[in-house]
Amino acid sequence: xxxxxxxxxxxxxxxxxxHRQIHDETLAHEISAEIKKPDMIVLDYACGEATEAHRVAxxxxxxxxxxxxxxxxxxxxxxxxxxNKIIVQSPEDTAQVMDGTIDLIIVNSLLQYLTRDETKxxxxxxxxxLKPEGCLLIGDVIAPDVSALTDANALLWFGFMHGFFFAxxxxxxxxxxxxxxxxRGALGLTTWREDEFLSLLxxxxxxxxxxxxNFGHNQARMTFEAIKSF
Ligand SMILES: C[S@@+](CC[C@H](N)C(=O)[O-])C[C@H]1O[C@@H](n2cnc3c(N)ncnc32)[C@H](O)[C@@H]1O
Numbered sequence: 001x002x003x004x005x006x007x008x009x010x011x012x013x014x015x016x017x018x019h020r021q022i023h024d025e026t027l028a029h030e031i032s033a034e035i036k037k038p039d040m041i042v043l044d045y046a047c048g049e050a051t052e053a054h055r056v057a058x059x060x061x062x063x064x065x066x067x068x069x070x071x072x073x074x075x076x077x078x079x080x081x082x083x084n085k086i087i088v089q090s091p092e093d094t095a096q097v098m099d100g101t102i103d104l105i106i107v108n109s110l111l112q113y114l115t116r117d118e119t120k121x122x123x124x125x126x127x128x129x130l131k132p133e134g135c136l137l138i139g140d141v142i143a144p145d146v147s148a149l150t151d152a153n154a155l156l157w158f159g160f161m162h163g164f165f166f167a168x169x170x171x172x173x174x175x176x177x178x179x180x181x182x183x184r185g186a187l188g189l190t191t192w193r194e195d196e197f198l199s200l201l202x203x204x205x206x207x208x209x210x211x212x213x214n215f216g217h218n219q220a221r222m223t224f225e226a227i228k229s230f
Contacts (some may be wrong), residue, residue, distance in 0.1 A: 003113045007069040015171025022162045028052035030215050031106055035059040040103040046110035051077055057085040066094040099128045108215050109140035112189040123204045130228040138217030139223040144191040150220045159219035201226045
C-alpha cells in the first residue's frame, strides 16, 4: 500500500472520537482566525474530513474543500450537501478553478506525504490560483530533526490537556502495528529544513516567513505564511 491507498482506506489516524473532534475544532478555529473579511474565497487543500468546516464557512463567502481521497470527498459531500457556501472538490476540480481568484489557501499536514517534486508542483499550482497578494498557509511541515518520539510526546500532551490521555497512549501502541507505521517505515515522511522550504517558496513566487506558532497541537512542526508576490 502507498499513501494514496492509505488515505482512501479506513485509516485510524485519530485515537478516538474526542481526539478527532478536538483536532477539527482547533483547526477550524485557527483557520477562521485567518479570514479577515466576509467576502473572502478560501481553499482548504488536502482538507481531510474537516468535520467543523461549517464554522469556517460562516466566516467567508465560499469555502472550497479539496481532498485527494475519494472516500474522504464522499463523506464531505454527505456532510455539507445543504451548505451552499461549501464546495467539495478533487485536486483535478481545484485545477479548474479560475487562476487568480482565491484569497486564502490552507494546506495543513500534507507535505510530509508528498515527494519533493510533488510538493513543488502543488505549490506552483496553488500559487496560480491565488489573487495577487493572496495568502498561502502551509502547516505541520516536519523538519529533519523532529523524531517520531517528539510527535508521540506532542500527542500525549494534547490528550492530557483535552481528556484523552489514555486513549492517546492506546492509540500510540496500536500505531506500532498499523498500516501507517508500515508505510511510514517503507516510504518515510518527507521533511524540509526551514531555510530550504523558505527558498522553495521564494522561487515559486512568494514572500514567505515561518510563523512562531504551528497550526494544531504539535509545536515541533512548522507553519509558513507565504504571500503571492509575483
Ligand atoms: C493528515 S491528513 C490532513 C487533513 C487536514 N488538512 C488536517 O490537518 O486535519 C492528509 C489529507 O491529505 C489528503 N491528500 C493526500 N495526498 C493528497 C494530494 N496529493 N492532493 C490532495 N489531497 C491529498 C489525504 O486524503 C488526507 O485527507
